[in-house]
Each structure stands twice: as C-alpha cells, then as structure tokens.
Amino acid sequence: MSSTLAPQRAARADVGPRGRRAARRGRLAGRLATLGPGLGYLVVFMLVPLALVLSYTLFHRGRFGGIVYEASADNFTRVADGLYLGVVWTSVKLAGLTTLLALLLGYPTAYLIARLPRRWRTVALVLVVLPFWTNFLIRTYAWIILLNSEGVINRTLTGVGVIDRPLELLYTPGAVVGGLLYAYLPLMVLPLYSAIERLDPQLREASANLGARPARTFWSVTLPLTLPGVLTGCVFVFVPSLGNFVIPELLGGGRTVMVGNLIRDQFLKARDWPFGSTLALIVIALLVLLLMAQAWAARRLSGGNRA
Amino acid sequence: MRRFSWLYVPAGLTYLFLYLPIVVLVVMSFNAADTPYRWDGFDTAWYGRLFADRAIREGLINTLVVAAGATALSTVLGTLLAVGLARHTRSKLLDAIAVAPAVLPDIVLAIGLLAFYTAVQFTLGLHSILLAHTVFGTAFVAAVVRTRLAHVDGSLEEASRDLGATAAHTFVRITLPSLAPGIIAGALLAFSLSIDEFVIAFFTAGPQDPTLPIVIYSMVRFGVTPEINALATLLLAVSFTFVIAAQRLSRLTESL
Numbered sequence: 001m002s003s004t005l006a007p008q009r010a011a012r013a014d015v016g017p018r019g020r021r022a023a024r025r026g027r028l029a030g031r032l033a034t035l036g037p038g039l040g041y042l043v044v045f046m047l048v049p050l051a052l053v054l055s056y057t058l059f060h061r062g063r064f065g066g067i068v069y070e071a072s073a074d075n076f077t078r079v080a081d082g083l084y085l086g087v088v089w090t091s092v093k094l095a096g097l098t099t100l101l102a103l104l105l106g107y108p109t110a111y112l113i114a115r116l117p118r119r120w121r122t123v124a125l126v127l128v129v130l131p132f133w134t135n136f137l138i139r140t141y142a143w144i145i146l147l148n149s150e151g152v153i154n155r156t157l158t159g160v161g162v163i164d165r166p167l168e169l170l171y172t173p174g175a176v177v178g179g180l181l182y183a184y185l186p187l188m189v190l191p192l193y194s195a196i197e198r199l200d201p202q203l204r205e206a207s208a209n210l211g212a213r214p215a216r217t218f219w220s221v222t223l224p225l226t227l228p229g230v231l232t233g234c235v236f237v238f239v240p241s242l243g244n245f246v247i248p249e250l251l252g253g254g255r256t257v258m259v260g261n262l263i264r265d266q267f268l269k270a271r272d273w274p275f276g277s278t279l280a281l282i283v284i285a286l287l288v289l290l291l292m293a294q295a296w297a298a299r300r301l302s303g304g305n306r307a
Numbered sequence: 308m309r310r311f312s313w314l315y316v317p318a319g320l321t322y323l324f325l326y327l328p329i330v331v332l333v334v335m336s337f338n339a340a341d342t343p344y345r346w347d348g349f350d351t352a353w354y355g356r357l358f359a360d361r362a363i364r365e366g367l368i369n370t371l372v373v374a375a376g377a378t379a380l381s382t383v384l385g386t387l388l389a390v391g392l393a394r395h396t397r398s399k400l401l402d403a404i405a406v407a408p409a410v411l412p413d414i415v416l417a418i419g420l421l422a423f424y425t426a427v428q429f430t431l432g433l434h435s436i437l438l439a440h441t442v443f444g445t446a447f448v449a450a451v452v453r454t455r456l457a458h459v460d461g462s463l464e465e466a467s468r469d470l471g472a473t474a475a476h477t478f479v480r481i482t483l484p485s486l487a488p489g490i491i492a493g494a495l496l497a498f499s500l501s502i503d504e505f506v507i508a509f510f511t512a513g514p515q516d517p518t519l520p521i522v523i524y525s526m527v528r529f530g531v532t533p534e535i536n537a538l539a540t541l542l543l544a545v546s547f548t549f550v551i552a553a554q555r556l557s558r559l560t561e562s563l
Contacts, residue, residue: 027395030474034391035401038384038445042404045442046411049419052426105324108317126550131325133546135503137523138539142328144527145335150342152331185325243412246505250527260414267418267510277422280415287412 056277067273075278084262088282091258094173095241098180102188102237103230105181110192111222114199125193132186140250143179144170147251171253179247187236195229196222227301231294238290243283259283329543336536353537360534366522373433373508373518374501377440381497384441385448386490390482392449393456408446416442417510424511431513439511440501447500448493455489495553 058071079085113124131139146152147169154166169175199222207217223230245260252258259279266276339350357363388405408416420439424431463485467477483490505520512521526532 026474031391031395033475034387034395036391038388038391038449039401039404041384041445042408042442045420045423045438046408046416047404049416049423052422053415053419056422105317105321108314109321112312112314112318127322128325130547130550131329133499133503133550134329134539134543135520135523137505137520137527138332138535138542139328141523141527141535142332142539145331146328182324182328185321189321239410239412243414245414246524263414263418267421273418273422276418280418283412284415287410291410 053277053280056274057281059274061270061272061274075275078275079278079282084279087257087262088259088279088286090256091242091260092286094177094180094256094258095238098177098184098241099188099234099238101177101181102185103234106185106188106192106233107230110189110196113189113193114196125190128189129186131182136183137246137250139183140179140247143175143182143251147175147178170251171255173252173256175251176248176256176258179251180241180244183244183247184237184240187240188233191229191232191236192226193229195226195232199225224301228298231297235290235294239287242286329539332536332539333543335533336540338533338536341533353533354541357534357537357541362517362522363519363534363538366517366519369433369516370502370519373437373440374498376437377444377501378494378498380437380441381444381448382490382494385445385493385497386452386483386486388445388449389452389456389489390478390486393453405449406446408443409450413504413506417507420507421510431511433513433516435511435513436508436518439507440497440504443504443507444497444501447496448490451493451496452486452489455486455492459485 056067057075058073059067059069060072060074062068109128113121113128116124144151148154150166151170153169154163157163158166203221203225204217207221208214212220242258243260243263245258245264248256248258248261259282263276263279263283266272266279270276336353337349337351338346339352340347392402392405416439420435420442423429424435429435464477464481467481468474472480503520505524508518509521509524512518517525523535523538526535
C-alpha cells in the first residue's frame with residue numbers, strides 16, 4: 001500500500017493545494033466508479049429483499065392472502081409450537097447426519113487423492129467434481145431409479161437372493177440423507193483436499209521418526225492441522241442441506257418434511273408470507289450461529305498453532 | 308510392493324457412490340423399454356423423443372438467454388467490485404456484503420426476491436430470473452477476480468499513472484488485461500451456476516418461460532420419464548468435454 005502512495009505524495013508536493021484537491025476527487029471518483037455499481041446492485045437486489053423478509057416476520061397474512069401491516073409477535077409464538085420446531089429439529093438432524101457421513105467418506109478420499117502422484121491427483125479430483133456438474137435435479141432423479149421398489153438395488157438384491165421382498169428404500173429419511181450426501185459430497189472433498197495437500201509431509205515423518213504409530217500421527221498431527229479444512233467442508237455441506245426442499249420432496253415423498261419445504265409451501269401454496277419469512281429467519285439465525293462457531297474455532301486453532 | 312492401505316475402502320466407496328447412479332442413467336438412456344425397471348434391448352428412441360420435445364427445447368433456450376444475460380451483467384459488476392474492494396477500500400462490511408450472496412441459502416434469496424418483485428410490482432419473466440441470477444453471479448465473479456488481483460503486480464499501474472495516464476486509461480489498458488484470466492474464469496463460473504440454478508429461478512419465474520431446470524423439475528415430479536435419462540447422458544457428455552477442454556487449456560496457458 002505504502003509503495004503505491006509514495007509517488008502520489010511526491011507528485012502532490014509539486015502541484016500544490018489545487019492538485020491535492022484534484023487527486024482527492026480522483027480517488028473518490030475511482031471508488032465510486034468501481035464499488036458503486038456492484039454494491040448498488042447488491043443493496044437493491046439482496047439487502048432490500050432481505051430487509052423486506054425480515055420486516056414481514058412482524059406482520060400477518062390477510063384473509064385473502066396479502067399482508068396486513070399490524071405489528072405483532074404472533075408468528076414467533078406460532079413457530080414455538082411443537083410441530084414447527086419439530087420440523088426444524090428434523091432438518092438439523094438430517095443435515096447434520098449428511099455432514100457427518102460426508103466427512104467420514106470425504107476425509108479418507110481427500111487424503112488418498114493428496115498422496116497420489118501429481119498426474120493422477122488431477123484426474124481423481126476431476127472425477128469427484130464431475131457429477132457435480134450435471135444438473136442437480138437429474139442427480140436426484142437418478143436416485144429414484146436406484147431406490148424404487150422395482151429399482152436397480154432391489155432387483156439386484158432379490159435377484160441374488162439376499163432378500164425375498166423388495167425393501168422400502170425410497171420415500172424414507174434415509175433416502176433423503178443419501179440424496180443430500182450425493183448432492184454435496186464434492187463440497188466436502190475439495191476443501192479437505194486443499195487442507196491435506198498443503199500439509200508438510202515432513203511433519204508426518206518427524207512424528208513417525210519420534211516413534212509415533214500411524215494412528216497416533218493421524219490423531220495428533222494430521223487431523224488437528226487439517227481441522228480448518230474440516231470446518232469449511234462441514235459448513236459447505238450443512239448449509240445447502242439445511243434449506244433444501246427439492247430432495248426431501250422427490251426422495252422423501254412428502255413424508256420427510258424439512259424446513260425448506262415449509263418455507264416453500266408458505267410462500268407458494270398457503271400464501272402466508274409473514275409466517276414463511278419467520279421460518280426463513282430461523283434458518284438464517286441457525287446459519288449465522290454456525291458461521292460464528294466456525295470463525296471462533298478457526299481462530300482458536302490458528303492461535304493454538306502459533307503458541 | 309506397496310502395502311494395502313485401508314484408505315482404499317472408503318475412497319472406493321466414494322467413487323462407487325458417485326458413479327453408480329450416473330452409470331445407471333447412461334445405460335437406461337439406451338433402453339428400449341418405457342420404464343427404467345426393465346431392459347428391452349438397445350435403442351436410441353429416447354434421444355429422438357428428447358429432441359422432438361418442445362418444452363425441453365424452449366426451456367434450454369430460456370436457460371441460455373438467462374445465463375448469457377446474467378453472466379454479462381455479473382462480469383461487469385463483479386470485476387469492478389473486485390477492483391474496488393481490493394484497491395479502494397478496507398471496509399470489512401463491504402467485503403461481507405460482496406460474499407453474502409455466495410453464502411446465503413438459495414431459498415432465502417429466492418423468497419426475498421419474490422417479496423421484493425411483488426412489492427415493487429415487477430412482472431415476472433425471464434428478465435426477473437436474469438436479475439436474480441446476477442446477484443450470486445456478481446459475488447462469484449468478484450471472488451474469483453479478487454484472487455487473481457492478489458497475484459497481479461501493482462507496479463505496472465503505478466508506472467502507467469506516473470507516466471501521466473488518466474485513471475480510466477490505466478484501468479482499461481493495464482488493470483483489465485492483467486485480470487483477464489480471472490475475469491474469464493469468473494464469467495465461466497457465473498454461467499455454469501446460472502445454467503444449473505433451480506430454486507431461485509423457480510421462485511422468480513413467470514407463469515410462461517420456464518428455464519430448463521424448472522422443466523426437468525416438473526417432469527421428475529410427475530414420475531419417471533426415460534427422456535430424462537437421455538437428457539442426463541447428453542448433459543454429462545457436455546460437461547465431460549467442457550472439463551477436459553478446460554484442463555487442456557489450463558495446461559496450455561501454464562506452458563506459455
């Protein structure tokens with residue numbers, strides 16, 4: 001920064017007060033020209049809409065839809081009703097389970113990829129991301145074909161003789177978790193890979209040379225040093241899982257309802273926008289808490305390493 | 308010989324899990340039967356049906372229109388924003404606003420925009436989806452261009468200014484060309500995100516003009532349609548080609 005300021009300062013000494021004012025005007029113009037359009041756009045198309053949703057939580061639905069602008073806390077007492085809190089809790093549980101499974105599958109995969117020869121590393125990474133580049137709905141649809149009672153898995157299992165009658169796989173909470181895991185697993189592998197790849201192999205060697213067994217080295221060297229990557233991956237998987245309504249609808253068959261389904265229904269079916277906004281506010285609050293916890297943990301970790 | 312590592316088990320499971328559904332889709336797209344649950348022999352009839360499907364063709368065109376418009380707008384806004392955030396301010400708040408659309412759950416942005424469009428009595432259609440997609444497009448372009456900015460040497464811009472070039476001239480002749488790879492990468496990202504985006508489009512679309520993801524959603528919701536298998540196979544082939552091309556391209560630019 002100082003290197004860019006130095007010549008300007010020198011120039012200013014030559015041109016006197018009028019030039020200085022012109023320079024300040026120029027800087028202001030530069031700031032407006034670069035920041036103005038983008039921030040202006042985000043204010044109009046993101047902050048104003050969010051503020052609207054936030055304000056709707058205080059109002060209620062009119063008899064024929066629409067919004068009655070009388071402030072009350074009715075929406076919040078209604079959310080506190082066991083039914084809705086139960087749905088929120090189910091969503092947190094399913095998203096949490098998805099995140100845990102993604103970590104259990106993703107960590108060893110990322111670890112293995114990071115240890116491959118450079119040539120194969122790229123191929124292995126691309127293969128993880130590739131399914132992510134096909135349409136999200138089509139990826140979910142593939143699971144309907146797999147899990148249906150006449151689907152591939154049931155036919156194989158009955159064909160081999162493992163089971164007599166087809167298992168009920170589709171339209172279960174398990175199917176929803178499987179679909180969420182399938183949709184977001186690459187988002188876990190990528191940050192884990194970059195964290196593990198950055199790890200200095202000498203640290204592992206040092207630990208081994210000092211007599212630690214591989215498991216000990218993993219738990220006290222590799223895992224703690226890659227925890228920031230773990231946290232990022234968990235946020236990347238948990239956040240889109242929590243608000244998802246497509247996968248619970250297509251793979252849960254309406255029997256597994258998540259908070260995203262409730263919000264969608266309040267906005268597009270019941271036309272109760274104030275209540276839908278209140279549910280959305282709960283999702284936002286949960287995510288803000290999560291991001292704060294992540295930032296706190298990351299700060300603690302980096303502080304711990306320095307000490 | 309290398310010892311067998313237990314890591315191969317979960318890693319193998321990961322790849323099996325990722326590719327089993329895709330293999331099934333591709334195989335079933337060549338199935339003569341009208342249900343994916345029976346194999347009646349090899350046939351490409353579903354591809355014919357797919358190309359003849361007007362809803363899918365119109366959806367594809369709508370998607371491309373929205374993605375092209377949103378990408379153009381996001382690229383301009385996002386690039387300027389990245390330069391502004393890196394060179395003209397140190398505000399943490401502005402940083403947070405610029406990344407927020409990438410972090411916010413899509414359903415929150417979707418209901419917000421629907422509420423906003425309704426409040427200002429904006430008619431819904433392709434333009435409303437385009438403006439909505441520009442929100443996250445701008446954030447992603449800005450993020451990608453900023454990482455490029457961090458690696459660009461500022462001394463060229465300084466030299467340009469010292470030699471008497473105006474700020475605008477320096478920006479166009481020095482800053483933009485040095486950022487070009489980042490701008491192109493950001494634009495490609497914005498484009499592919501827009502093409503695939505469903506939730507926000509679903510909330511901000513008008514009754515006519517659905518995008519391709521919305522068409523696919525209504526097809527999938529009303530049951531299993533083998534046409535989808537053919538569509539999935541084609542989309543997969545396109546992204547496969549795209550990834551390989553990008554890989555080759557980046558290797559080419561690295562060697563330059």
